[in-house]
Amino acid sequence: MEEKYKPKKVEDKWQKFWDSEDLFGVIESPDRKKFYCLEMFPYPSGRIHMGHVRNYVIGDVIARYKRMRGFNVLHPMGWDAFGLPAENAAIKHGLHPSKWTRNNIDYMRMQLKKLGLSYDWKRELATCDPEYYRWNQWLFLRMLERGLAYKKKSSVNWCSSCGTVLANEQVIDNACWRCDTTIVQKKLEQWFFRITAYAEELLNDLHTLKNWPERVLAMQRNWIGRSEGVEVTFRIEGSDLSVRIFTTRQDTLYGATFVSIAREHPLLDELIKDEKIVEEIKSLSDDPEEKEGVFTGLYAINPLSGDKLPVWVSNFVLMEYGTGAIMAVPAHDQRDFEFAIKYDLPVKQVIFPERAESAGGPLEEAYEGEGVLLNSSGFSGLQSDKAREEIANFIEKENLGCKNTNYRLRDWGISRQRYWGTPIPVIYCKTCGIVPVPENELPVLLPEGEQNVDNAPLPLSDVKSFIAVKCYECGEDAERETDTMDTFVDSSWYFIRYCSPSFKDGPVDSRAVDHWMPVDQYIGGIEHAVLHLLYSRFFTKVLRDIGLIKAGEPFDRLLTQGMVIKDGAKMSKSKGNVVDPDLLIDTYGADTLRIFCLFAAPPERDLEWSDSGLEGAYRFLNRLWGIVCKNSITSGGEIEFKSLKKDKDLSGLLRKIHQTIRKVTNSIERDYHFNTAIAALMELLNEIMASKPSTSDGKDIFRFAINSAVILLAPFAPHIAEELWEKTGNKGSVFGAPWPVWDEETVKEEEIELIIQINGKVRGKLGITAGLDDETISQKAFADPKIKEYVGDKPVKRVVIVKGRLVNIVV
RNA sequence: GGGCGAGUGGCGGAAUUGGCAGACGCGCUGGACUUAGGAUCCAGUGGGGUGACUCGUGGAGGUUCAAGUCCUCUCUCGCCCACCA
Numbered sequence: 001m002e003e004k005y006k007p008k009k010v011e012d013k014w015q016k017f018w019d020s021e022d023l024f025g026v027i028e029s030p031d032r033k034k035f036y037c038l039e040m041f042p043y044p045s046g047r048i049h050m051g052h053v054r055n056y057v058i059g060d061v062i063a064r065y066k067r068m069r070g071f072n073v074l075h076p077m078g079w080d081a082f083g084l085p086a087e088n089a090a091i092k093h094g095l096h097p098s099k100w101t102r103n104n105i106d107y108m109r110m111q112l113k114k115l116g117l118s119y120d121w122k123r124e125l126a127t128c129d130p131e132y133y134r135w136n137q138w139l140f141l142r143m144l145e146r147g148l149a150y151k152k153k154s155s156v157n158w159c160s161s162c163g164t165v166l167a168n169e170q171v172i173d174n175a176c177w178r179c180d181t182t183i184v185q186k187k188l189e190q191w192f193f194r195i196t197a198y199a200e201e202l203l204n205d206l207h208t209l210k211n212w213p214e215r216v217l218a219m220q221r222n223w224i225g226r227s228e229g230v231e232v233t234f235r236i237e238g239s240d241l242s243v244r245i246f247t248t249r250q251d252t253l254y255g256a257t258f259v260s261i262a263r264e265h266p267l268l269d270e271l272i273k274d275e276k277i278v279e280e281i282k283s284l285s286d287d288p289e290e291k292e293g294v295f296t297g298l299y300a301i302n303p304l305s306g307d308k309l310p311v312w313v314s315n316f317v318l319m320e321y322g323t324g325a326i327m328a329v330p331a332h333d334q335r336d337f338e339f340a341i342k343y344d345l346p347v348k349q350v351i352f353p354e355r356a357e358s359a360g361g362p363l364e365e366a367y368e369g370e371g372v373l374l375n376s377s378g379f380s381g382l383q384s385d386k387a388r389e390e391i392a393n394f395i396e397k398e399n400l401g402c403k404n405t406n407y408r409l410r411d412w413g414i415s416r417q418r419y420w421g422t423p424i425p426v427i428y429c430k431t432c433g434i435v436p437v438p439e440n441e442l443p444v445l446l447p448e449g450e451q452n453v454d455n456a457p458l459p460l461s462d463v464k465s466f467i468a469v470k471c472y473e474c475g476e477d478a479e480r481e482t483d484t485m486d487t488f489v490d491s492s493w494y495f496i497r498y499c500s501p502s503f504k505d506g507p508v509d510s511r512a513v514d515h516w517m518p519v520d521q522y523i524g525g526i527e528h529a530v531l532h533l534l535y536s537r538f539f540t541k542v543l544r545d546i547g548l549i550k551a552g553e554p555f556d557r558l559l560t561q562g563m564v565i566k567d568g569a570k571m572s573k574s575k576g577n578v579v580d581p582d583l584l585i586d587t588y589g590a591d592t593l594r595i596f597c598l599f600a601a602p603p604e605r606d607l608e609w610s611d612s613g614l615e616g617a618y619r620f621l622n623r624l625w626g627i628v629c630k631n632s633i634t635s636g637g638e639i640e641f642k643s644l645k646k647d648k649d650l651s652g653l654l655r656k657i658h659q660t661i662r663k664v665t666n667s668i669e670r671d672y673h674f675n676t677a678i679a680a681l682m683e684l685l686n687e688i689m690a691s692k693p694s695t696s697d698g699k700d701i702f703r704f705a706i707n708s709a710v711i712l713l714a715p716f717a718p719h720i721a722e723e724l725w726e727k728t729g730n731k732g733s734v735f736g737a738p739w740p741v742w743d744e745e746t747v748k749e750e751e752i753e754l755i756i757q758i759n760g761k762v763r764g765k766l767g768i769t770a771g772l773d774d775e776t777i778s779q780k781a782f783a784d785p786k787i788k789e790y791v792g793d794k795p796v797k798r799v800v801i802v803k804g805r806l807v808n809i810v811v
Numbered sequence: 812g813g814g815c816g817a818g819u820g821g822c823g824g825a826a827u828u829g830g831c832a833g834a835c836g837c838g839c840u841g842g843a844c845u846u847a848g849g850a851u852c853c854a855g856u857g858g859g860g861u862g863a864c865u866c867g868u869g870g871a872g873g874u875u876c877a878a879g880u881c882c883u884c885u886c887u888c889g890c891c892c893a894c895c896a
Contacts, residue, residue: 215815215891222814222892229896247896260896291894316894326896334812335894368812408895529891599836600823606889608823616836619851626851666827676825679835686835755831760877762831800876805830810876 005625007589011719015116023733024067024118026074028515035071036516037063038495038555040524040532041078044104044126045085048111050564050571050597050609051525053581057594058561058603058672059523060117064715065668067118068739074516076498077112077119079105081128082421082487084162084178091456097420098448101128111582115590116718123501127490128420132497134443135507136489137425139539141436142546144426148194149414151434155320156413158186163459164417165190167486168410169223169531190415191424191483195538199224199407202537211557213604216529223530225408230392231323232401234259234300236271237308243267243300246322246406249332250395251387254376255350256327257340259300259311260293262319272296284315291316291339302327303400304391305377314339322406330366337366350375351384412535414486419446419457421484429471429478438472444480460484491532492539495519495554506548513549522555523603529560559672562606571609579609591717592618598674598716621720624685624713628706628724650701653691654746657701657708660684661742664712678716684709703728711737756781757808758790766807774801781807 018024028034039059042052063075079101086097093100105126112119125132143149157166161181165188170177195202203224206217229248236242243259261267263281272278280294291314298311309327316335317326330340331349340347347363351371370384379387395401415424423444425437437444447466460466460482471478493507499516500509518540524532533555540554563570566577584593596617601607660680667677684705693702707728714721714734725734748770754777756764764786768777778799781787787809794811801807 213815218815219891225892225895227895245896249896289894314894316896318895321895323896328896333896335896406895408892526890602824605817605824610823610837612837613823615849620836622851663827673825675823676835679825682835753831757831757877760830760875765831798876800830802830802877806877808830808876 003629005622005720007591007621007719008586010723011114011116011590014719014722015113017722017733018116018118021733023735024073024075025120025122026072028512029072032070032072034074034516035063035066035521036074036519037066037521038076038498038519038523040522040528041080041491041494042108043080043083043085044101044108046104046107048108048115048581050579050581053115053593054564054597054603054607055523055525055561056112056115056117057597058559058674059521060115060594060718061598061668061674061715062521062523062672063118064718064735065739068711068715068735068737073118074498075119076123076501077117077121078123078125078494078498079108079127080487080491080494081105081126082133082484082490084164084418084420086420087418087457096448097457098128101126114585115581115594118718123498125494125497125501127422127487127494130443130445131502132494133422133446133490135497136422136485137437137442137444138439138507139493139543140425140485140489141439143193143542144436146546148197148542149191150194151189151191153187153189155185156188156190157183158188159183162418165413165415167413167488169412169534170486170488188415190413192411192413193489193538195412195535196407196409198538198541199226199409201541202409202534205537205553208553209555209558212555213558213560216526216533216558216560219529220534223409223534226405227407228403228405230395230401231404232303232327232395234302234309234327236267236311237299237301239271239298241267241270243311243325244323244401245325245327246404247327249329249388250391251373251376251379251382251384252329252332252350253302253327253391254305254373254379255329255331255348256302256305256307256309257330257346257348258309258328260314260317260326260328260336260339261311262317262324263313263315264319265313265324267325268296268313271298281313284313286315291335291342293339293343295343303398304395310345312339312343320410321408331363332366332368334366334368337363348375412486412538414489415483416486417459417461417482418484419459421487422446422489423460424481424483424485426481427469427471427478428481429474429476431476432471432473432478435472435478441472446484488532488535492535493543495522495536496540496543496549508543508548510548514551517549517551518553519555521557521559523559523561525563526560533558559603561603562601564609565606566609584614588614588618589621589719591621591720595620595678595717599678600675602671602673602675620682620685621717623689624709625720625724627685627689628727631702631706649695650691650693650698651750653687653705654701655749656684656687657705658742658746660712661708661740662747665739665742668715674716677712681709681713681716708740710734711740752804754781754804755806756784756787757806758787759810760808763787763790770804777801777807781809 037059039055063073067073081101086101089100090097127133140149157171159166159176159181161179162176166176171183174183175181176183203226206220209217227248229246230250231244231246233242233244243261263284277294277296285292293312293314296311296313299308300311302309328336330336330347332351350373351367352374353369353371373380373382373387379391392403396403423446425442425444427435427437429435447463467479467482469478469480496508496513500512503509536554541552543549544552569575569577571578581593592614596614599617600613663680664677667673688705691702693699710721710724711734721734750770751767752770754766754768755762756766764784766780766784768780778801791809791811796809796811798810
């Protein structure tokens with residue numbers, strides 16, 4: 001009696017089996033090669049979505065494959081559990097963020113298990129767990145000691161809807177990355193991590209990340225934004241003060257016609273006493289589109305040319321970058337050009353494109369390219385690149401300034417005025433100032449339970465019992481810091497914690513960490529190209545410098561998977577185009593869902609959802625199931641390739657098996673293109689179904705084909721593979737079976753078909769046995785009646801023979 | 812404005828890196844079985860032509876015996892960064 005494929009039954013059975021055998025639990029093992037496979041952990045929002053499914057299935061295939069290849073595979077999972085949505089949900093559902101988060105974790109863990117993911121669940125962690133976030137605090141204190149954590153008052157990004165400050169990386173198009181509310185600037189005193197101290201290393205080490213996608217590297221390079229140039233001091237006329245400017249275009253120094261400084265520039269406090277000008281500066285537009293300026297009445301002296309330049313305050317000069325002051329060269333900088341036109345300031349051209357020196361006439365726009373210097377005293381006639389070098393040297397020699405490098409990267413603001421996060425472990429004492437919480441007082445626990453009438457958890461600044469504390473140094477009344485940490489702090493080192501998730505004496509057990517780190521394969525969405533991936537690199541370097549770990553880079557190989565798309569748009573609740581994985585697993589099974597996600601597109605590309613594509617995946621598994629049951633291949637177990645005799649009828653199938661082994665293995669090893677691996681398995685199945693074994697040797701080959709297909713399928717559709725493995729009389733888990741090896745000789749076709757081209761166009765085919773010499777092949781080609789006709793009596797210029805592929809006759 | 816990608820049938824996508832373009836799947840067409848088919852199986856399926864053939868990888872050139880693949884120019888789309896001096 002043929003048994004129908006019932007995915008639910010099969011999947012329940014094998015998930016229980018894996019659990020009870022603890023098949024994916026792992027410990028350090030010195031005699032096996034390790035492989036650390038990691039997917040970005042999810043925020044416990046409530047339910048798994050298709051993006052998660054795709055991400056985790058890709059990771060699972062890699063983890064299972066590597067395990068089958070004999071690696072000791074670490075494959076953990078956890079929860080990025082702090083964050084604002086929990087607070088919003090609390091208001092909506094009347095649940096405490098902690099309760100809401102825990103409920104979600106429980107539900108989502110169950111969902112992940114239903115997908116059959118091969119995690120070592122004993123390593124599970126949640127960042128909202130005090131045993132996790134205490135080490136956030138511990139690390140913060142270490143960074144504080146080293147001056148890598150500090151507090152400063154500055155202009156920060158404020159999202160009024162979220163009620164908190166955001167880091168620069170979390171502002172997209174001047175709006176909040178979570179809720180899209182327009183950001184306003186606020187002057188606040190906030191905690192920062194000095195990521196800029198690592199700017200140079202973060203940039204340089206990008207070169208070592210050979211297995212990262214080029215565009216992620218480019219985005220990080222861009223974000224760090226290194227520029228080399230010079231700082232030059234301009235004396236203020238009639239004063240002993242001066243203004244220092246930064247430029248990368250010192251070759252245009254002689255073209256400077258005015259100086260622009262930022263609104264917050266300290267020089268203004270010193271020298272501007274005229275209330276009217278002060279007022280005008282205050283009323284400058286904040287709109288970055290509109291360039292506005294105010295003349296200060298001051299003049300600065302260009303130390304090279306001696307020119308007297310008016311000093312303007314401009315709304316587009318940033319105090320935070322460089323020196324907060326620039327020399328303006330309208331002829332060679334478009335922004336300065338527009339400003340000069342608007343305020344009728346002079347334009348002085350000093351760089352001329354080659355062979356166009358006497359272009360003459362007023363400029364239409366700034367010329368920002370390279371060229372030859374003119375009107376530049378002793379530097380005239382030089383190429384701009386050469387001039388940059390010589391002028392920089394001259395400036396240093398004459399003590400007018402110095403070479404300098406600036407970065408776009410700013411320090412990472414980590415203070416959040418929110419409840420659901422890691423409390424920052426410092427207190428404020430009237431006499432002792434900022435006092436770090438001593439190590440033995442950690443963790444500073446997040447108080448539970450205090451909510452306002454709307455069920456909104458109170459920010460810590462409103463929780464009196466939390467704030468009140470005795471100073472750790474003088475014992476007097478003091479107050480706790482009430483800001484919590486950015487949740488990106490939590491996720492910047494969780495992959496390190498996984499190595500020793502329950503270690504009590506520190507954030508990491510160095511022995512375990514040095515064994516597992518770095519992560520060999522990291523998989524996640526491109527949206528973290530700068531945010532999480534930059535912060536994690538920073539943290540890894542800090543932990544290394546603290547002496548906790550050896551690795552200097554966290555992720556050796558990075559795969560950024562594409563989005564899941566439906567009807568041309570990313571799946572989202574607001575667009576109403578979401579597909580719920582739960583429902584699909586119940587009707588088709590996890591294996592079908594997995595196969596579809598892997599087959600429909602290569603991992604790095606976007607995946608267009610298709611209901612009928614899913615059906616196709618289901619059919620494929622059903623056909624495989626059917627052929628095993630129909631042929632009642634229920635005994636015999638594993639078959640050794642060596643024991644197989646060639647059967648005339650099925651030599652084609654035998655060859656196909658080996659070709660499939662090669663194709664599947666190479667597809668995974670080369671670039672994780674699982675779509676082509678599965679396509680190859682489908683081809684093999686098609687050929688199995690077309691085979692009619694009659695002899696006993698043929699039946700062996702047939703069974704070998706099915707056995708191989710089942711093993712090769714296992715990383716992709718693990719449950720059905722286990723079931724069929726068992727059904728075909730094998731003992732134990734299919735994941736204990738060795739990965740099959742192909743035999744080069746068997747892969748080769750005995751009879752090959754050469755194509756015959758005339759002048760590069762296909763004109764005929766030639767069936768020959770493999771391994772014939774060129775001379776014979778050529779003779780055979782010319783003997784072909786059709787070819788004879790084509791060639792006729794035209795003179796043959798050349799015959800190109802490509803082994804095993806074609807003959808090209810040029811006439 | 813700068814950076815990074817990508818353009819292949821009706822659709823998702825293949826093509827051992829210069830060697831039969833369209834593997835595999837979806838969809839579609841016809842057939843079988845069926846009370847029925849949105850199940851299953853069989854056959855077909857890039858365009859044009861009865862045909863031999865011919866045209867085809869965004870477009871235009873080029874290199875080559877041979878180009879989706881390499882070079883030059885160009886168009887379109889997507890993503891990222893953007894007064895960073």
